[in-house]
Amino acid sequence: MLLNVRxxxxxxxxxxxxxxxxxxxxxxxxxxKFGFDxxxxxxxxxxxxxxxxxxxxxxxxxxxxxxxxxxISTDNNQFSVLILDDGASFNPSSEISLDMRDYLAxxxxxxxxxxxxNLVMDKIQYxxxxxDFPKNRLILTKYIK
Amino acid sequence: xxxxxxKIDKKNIDDFVIxxxxxxxDAHTAPLLEQExxxxxxxxCYKIIVNFSDLDYISSAGLGxxxxxxxxxxxxxxxxxxxxxxxxxxxxxxxxxxxxxxxILNEENEAIAKFQGN
Numbered sequence: 001m002l003l004n005v006r007x008x009x010x011x012x013x014x015x016x017x018x019x020x021x022x023x024x025x026x027x028x029x030x031x032x033k034f035g036f037d038x039x040x041x042x043x044x045x046x047x048x049x050x051x052x053x054x055x056x057x058x059x060x061x062x063x064x065x066x067x068x069x070x071x072i073s074t075d076n077n078q079f080s081v082l083i084l085d086d087g088a089s090f091n092p093s094s095e096i097s098l099d100m101r102d103y104l105a106x107x108x109x110x111x112x113x114x115x116x117x118n119l120v121m122d123k124i125q126y127x128x129x130x131x132d133f134p135k136n137r138l139i140l141t142k143y144i145k
Numbered sequence: 146x147x148x149x150x151x152k153i154d155k156k157n158i159d160d161f162v163i164x165x166x167x168x169x170x171d172a173h174t175a176p177l178l179e180q181e182x183x184x185x186x187x188x189x190c191y192k193i194i195v196n197f198s199d200l201d202y203i204s205s206a207g208l209g210x211x212x213x214x215x216x217x218x219x220x221x222x223x224x225x226x227x228x229x230x231x232x233x234x235x236x237x238x239x240x241x242x243x244x245x246x247x248x249i250l251n252e253e254n255e256a257i258a259k260f261q262g263n
Binding site for chain 2: 017018020021024038039042043046049050053056057100101104105107108109110112113115116119120
């Protein structure tokens with residue numbers, strides 16, 4: 001299913017925050033066509049935005065010559081976004097869930113992106129890069145009800 | 146203050162400031178809002194209303210800007226009141242429980258009335 005590349009469901013962008021809008025539009029377009037309502041489609045685009053923002057900031061340290069690639073795939077009731085990068089390996093589903101009451105009561109900052117990804121998506125798979133495949137693969141999946 | 150996909154219109158009424166934001170508030174555009182809120186705090190204008198009526202998107206970078214200032218603003222007797230949110234934008238605040246901390250109102254006038262103690 002994945003990496004069976006067809007032109008219109010695959011994009012690569014430079015690791016630049018100015019590209020986030022393009023990424024979201026790409027994801028939104030597919031998510032809405034797949035049948036998600038406006039609010040859910042927006043949340044899926046948000047989760048992908050948060051992944052890419054983290055890659056740009058933490059993994060690529062704002063080096064906009066680096067690249068992030070995305071591929072959308074669908075199968076029955078599942079909508080998946082594959083995100084490829086070649087930075088240091090980091091599994092976003094390994095973070096401990098935030099206690100939002102504590103977070104808000106103590107005016108904390110940061111870490112919300114990972115929390116959002118885990119709240120919004122139904123399944124998160126991570127395959128770190130290896131000698132066999134030179135890019136980290138993150139697959140975010142959402143099921144349509 | 147604007148960027149191709151994010152804009153802030155500012156107006157001062159009495160002792161409060163109203164920031165009307167439009168477009169997309171993400172990691173690319175959040176620094177613009179941060180600068181504007183910093184300016185308000187520096188000018189000791191702590192009664193802040195942010196009107197979201199033309200905002201189409203917010204990510205954690207945008208939420209983080211509000212978290213950065215709310216404590217300081219409240220300690221100085223003010224607040225950051227948020228108004229006129231589209232449903233999909235409110236859904237992001239709600240996802241994270243932000244309505245527990247922030248006063249989110251339907252209309253700008255309600256925020257003004259609350260500041261005036263009405």
